[in-house]
Amino acid sequence: MDEIIKNKNIYIQYDSNVFDNFSDKLFNVDYITKERLIKSEIIGRGKTYNIKHDGKEFILKHYIRGGFASKISHDNYIFDSIASTRSVKEYNLLNNLFAKDLPVPKPAALQVIRNRFTYTCDLITCKIKNIGTLHDFIMKKKMTSELWNSLEFTLKKFLKESVYHSDLNAKNIIIDEQSNFYLVDFDNSYFFYEKKLFMKSITRLERSLSKLDNYNNEMAKIIKRFN
Ligand SMILES: Nc1ncnc2c1ncn2[C@@H]1O[C@H](COP(=O)(O)OP(=O)(O)O)[C@@H](O)[C@H]1O
Ligand SMILES: [Mg+2]
Structure with missing residues (x-):
């Protein structure tokens, strides 16, 4: 309460x-x-x-x-x-x-x-008991295909509930010991009317990932499946 x-x-x-x-x-x-x-x-x-x-x-x-x-x-x-x-x-x-x-x-x-x-x-x-951010995991080559699948599954839940995250980046995505992903930092975020807005946020995420060492286009493949 x-x-x-x-x-x-x-x-x-x-x-x-x-x-x-x-x-x-x-x-x-x-x-x-x-x-x-x-x-x-x-x-x-x-x-x-x-x-x-x-x-x-x-x-x-x-x-x-x-x-x-x-x-x-x-x-x-x-x-x-x-x-x-x-x-x-x-x-x-x-x-x-x-x-x-x-x-x-x-x-x-x-x-x-x-x-x-x-x-x-x-x-x-x-606090969510996490073992790192998506940013850490990509840089340290710890992202497995299972983890990418888990991230895709998580992002789908937010799409399904029409949640727009206004600052979706690799540091606002954290991972726990059970390989579950969480989104944090919902300042300025809201429910969207148009899926276009959600697509924009994951495209922006992909652009930021593409600047990281050891990123191999995995997010781009996920985005294709969201279309
Ligand atoms: N509830 C939480 N549990 C675990 N880690 C968190 C939590 N909230 C934030 N963090 C960690 O702290 C970092 C900064 O918090 P965030 O809300 O993103 O603030 P900022 O506006 O400074 O980006 C996040 O990137 C995340 O790694
Ligand atoms: Mg943040």
Whole structure:
């Protein structure tokens, strides 16, 4: 069940079924650093923290802007309504996809901090015990034909449920020990009306894979089967 905490300019929402003892301090990087809750840092677009709390592992992400907007502001977004903030939208979408049994992280908590006309935000998801990203696996020559089949199977599930991932790249696709693939990082993603959009996202993924060492057109073959 979702609980909401409102405190002046801060809005926090968390799933009380996920946490035995929720603490809003989990969003505070100084606190989690001092308390040694950080297991590791993952450098992606921004910095993501793998944290341990009450014996469970989570991923904390601070939203930062990409592209041209990042030159104007690093992490401030224009505020419209709580429902339209980046973290609320990703949290809700992940909840929806998780309920449909799609392989995505379970959302755990989110924070929005308002500052007059703008806001910054963060998201905590339950960590998926993974053994690497698609990027790592291709580079290290660990992609077998079984794994490519498993990836195709996973992407088909997202197509079937009309899910458009706005930043589908080899680092947002992770693999667990049972050779299951998961998609992460659903910022700005949504349900699509036209399959064309989904095809565009997997074509973009293929283009990014084609720049990697040890990639042998496997994704291009998968795309042909999607047409
Ligand atoms: N729930 C999760 N479980 C395991 N790994 C995750 C999870 N969420 C993110 N990651 C890892 O952290 C990386 C960065 O997170 P992501 O949400 O993609 O942020 P960014 O916006 O910085 O790309 C991902 O590429 C993935 O490897
Ligand atoms: Mg990412």
